[in-house]
Amino acid sequence: EKQPYESFSPPTIFRLGIANEWLNSPHAELTTSIQLNHPVDNAENVSLGAELGLKHTLYLRSGYQLNMDVDTWSAGFGLRIGGFLLDYAYTDMRDWNNAQRFSLGWTF
Numbered sequence: 001e002k003q004p005y006e007s008f009s010p011p012t013i014f015r016l017g018i019a020n021e022w023l024n025s026p027h028a029e030l031t032t033s034i035q036l037n038h039p040v041d042n043a044e045n046v047s048l049g050a051e052l053g054l055k056h057t058l059y060l061r062s063g064y065q066l067n068m069d070v071d072t073w074s075a076g077f078g079l080r081i082g083g084f085l086l087d088y089a090y091t092d093m094r095d096w097n098n099a100q101r102f103s104l105g106w107t108f
Contacts, residue, residue, distance in 0.1 A: 006039035007039075009040065010042045011039070011041065012039070012041075013037060013038065013039040013040070013108050014036055014037075014038040014039075014040075014107050015036070015037050015038070015081055015091075016035065017033060017034060017035030017036070017047075017051055018033065018034060018035075018036075018039075019031055019032065019033035020032055020033075026055070026056075028052065028053065028054055028055075029051075029052070029056075030038075030050070030051070030052050030053075031050070031051045032049065032050045032051075033047075033048070033049045033050075033055075034046065034047070034049075035047040043067055044067065044108070045065055045066060045067040045068050046065070046066040046067065047061060047064075047066075047088045048064045048065075048066070049061070049062070049063040049064075050062050050063075056080065057078060057079065057080055057081065058077065058078070058080075059077060059078035059079075059080070060076075061074075061075065061076045061077065061078065061089070062073075062074070062075045062076075064081065068080075069094075070093050070094055070095075070096060071091050071092065071093050071094075071099070072092055072094065073091075073092050074089055074090060074091040074092065074100075075089070076088050076089030076090060081105050082097055083107040083108055084105075084106060085102075085103075085104065085105035085106065085107065086102075086103075086104055086105075087101075087102070087103045087104075087105075088100070088101070088102055089101045
């Protein structure tokens with residue numbers, strides 16, 4: 001027997017963001033960003049982020065989300081040695097277990 005399926009709107013989100021590179025020298029780079037997220041089925045929220053790069057090798061990152069129930073702030077770092085990439089991020093999930101993310105990459 002066939003089941004009737006209800007129609008539904010697919011999840012849709014409108015995002016508008018801007019970033020600026022405040023410092024760009026051989027020794028350091030500083031970039032900040034802000035993004036407005038407008039999901040059709042949830043409350044709007046704003047994401048803020050910053051990245052400090054040192055000698056194109058070490059990258060320190062931080063972020064904060066306004067009007068979010070679960071994940072609010074995050075921090076991490078990236079390491080680039082030659083073509084090898086290593087990234088780590090920690091996200092505060094409030095009452096849930098906090099999230100830790102690792103990634104490895106290679107560029108050629």
